[in-house]
Amino acid sequence: MVNWTNFDALDSYQALKNVDAVNVREVMSGESGAQRVKKYSVPMAEGMAYNYAAKAVDDDILAVLQKLSDEAQLTEKYEELYNGAVINTGEKRLVLHQLCRGQLGKDVVVDGVNKREFYQAQQDRIAKFANDVHAGKIVNGKGEKFTTVVQIGIGGSDLGPRALYLALENWAKTNHTLKMQAAFISNVDPDDASAVLNNIDVEHALFIVVSKSGTTLETLTNAAFVEDALKKAGVDPSKHMLACTSETSPLANNDKFLDSFYMDDYIGGRYSSSSAVGCCVLSLAFGPEVFARLMAGAHAADETAKEKDILKNPSLLDALIGVYERNFLDYATTAVLPYSQALSRFPAHLQQLDMESNGKSVNRFGEKVNYVTGPIIFGEPGTNGQHSFYQLLHQGKTIVPLQFIGFKDSQIGNDVVIEGSTSQKKLDANVAAQIVAFACGKDDENPNKNFDGGRPSSIIIGQQLNPETLGALLAHFENKVMFQGFVWNINSFDQEGVQLGKVLAKRVLAHDTDGALAVYSDLLEI
Structure with a gap:
């Protein structure tokens, strides 16, 4: 029997209030720090690792966090979710985005429809459509191949798919799997749509209109803007536009579109990159095989999220450490710092994922809670951020926990040696240096050059950013946000x-x- 209880009513809440604090600067200095880096690391899916040595935790705190996970029944609640319980209490809906990536538990059947089969059928339809476009079987009005795909959507219909496309664009070019260039129109500001249209060949572009309800004001306005541009170019819009929507929306089975692909109410926008919302644009851009690899990586991470032992469950451990920082160390903000230019828009996606999910002040039953919930999320890629806001992170009065992401190899595979090391080695040297600099600081008689240290961080390390590791990253953070919502007893899905x-x-x-x-x-x- 799963119980939904407010965080501050749990015994573990009181226990965490009484644990001895960890001095990050002290434990990360000298040989102690070296031993921590080796010890405090958890394997992730797709050969990655979550290293939390520079976090303000020790074995005693980890033991209490394990008790919290057990007492709050976090993995049991995850099991409820993927087996089709009504987890989204605000809208009385199931939460099924993981089901797009593979079967995790028993069949979920709603109104006689097996939902895993439904999601797979949409992916299969999209795969056939994309392959036909790439093969020149589906062409524009002049019988010519499409070369560009443009997603028209906002919020989760834009941020996640855009982040994933940018993450794999250069990888795909390097591996000769880029089938079509992709662009995105999201803001109702006409300058956004105009800028995209002025940078593509409209006559050879496919446009995907993404709106679950079919009534999203910004998206419909931008779709009309594009339709007008197509007409002015002498092109029939119905030969260039697709819909990604629900089966009951006004966009479904509409003769204004070349085809329609479907999602449902059980997948929220910020979780929709695994659904037709991400599948369509990414399959057209990279090919269905690459999207399938992305989903395989995500599914592998979803499987690890079942583990009850927090030291074998990286997304759960990451979530619990974040809760400890938010509720007991009073850290209100988290910075996401990928040392990968390909992940340039990943922090923006995580900002929506986290803040829209857990920016709540009432519990699952609409009752006010007496503790803080989701943190403020921001971030930029390294090393750009080092020359921007790191000043405040190092020497400001506000301590901001840091989430680094780094890879041993670049996506290009043929980096150039400059002054004794490659660009990738220089990038990785910077992230290693930053972790230690934030944790250990530096004493100096000149106050302007003094670093207090004690700034906590973790790092996710992978071999290379590719479809599988990207999928695992996506699922890791989705599951982290989910687990934190469970701890806080809030609804992370409206x-x-x-x-x-x-x-x-x-x-x-x-x-x-x-x-x-x-x-x-x-x-x-x-």
């Missing part, structure tokens, strides 16, 4: 916080305003 602004915006456009809303509307000449 997003009511984005709705109020939408409602007021519609009032502004309908000129139904008063008070401050009316004045701001006048200032902007709406």
